[in-house]
Structures are given as C-alpha cells and as structure tokens.
Amino acid sequence: MSLRPVVKIVKGVPAADGDGVFLGKGDTVLVEAVTDARVLLLAGRPIGEPVFWHGPFVMNSRDEIVQAFEDFQSGTFCGRTAAGAPDKGLRR
Secondary structure (H helix, E strand, O other): OOOOOOEEEEEOOOOOOOOOOOOOOOOEEEEEEEOOOOOOOOOOOOOOOOOOOEEEEEEEOHHHHHHHHHHHOOOOHHHHHOOOEOOOOOOO
C-alpha cells in the first residue's frame, strides 16, 4: 500500500517526486498515474528574465529572494503589517 501518490513518466523528461519540468516547443510528455494522483500542468510564454526560486518565493535575483524573506519575516511582505492590515504607507 502506498501512502503517497505515484506518477511515472512514461515518455519525456525524467523527473523525481516534487520536480518541476520545463518543456519547450514540440516537447511531449506522457505520464501514468500508478496510484491515485494529481498532476499540475501550467503553460505560458517565456518572460526572458532570470528566475530564482527558494521556498514559496520566485523572483529575478538572489537579492530579491533575500528581501522577500526579510519582508515576510518582518510582516511587511506585500505591503501588509504583521497584523495583516494594509500598510498605510503603501502606494498603489
């Protein structure tokens, strides 16, 4: 008995549990659910900018990732105070 969903990449880019896979124009992938599972497929045009990812944050540089963590930990991420109220100094 498996406690986790299992998905097998039958054809295409090999991937481990929890991996994201980037496909280009003309790439194909065939997945098979070995157990009940969900697969998330996202599509979009490339933005042509560097991408840095750590934890829940995706930014364009390591410095921006560090700043996002600092803002989140101080309670000011997304212009919100630690109590969750909008920051009065935020300009929209």
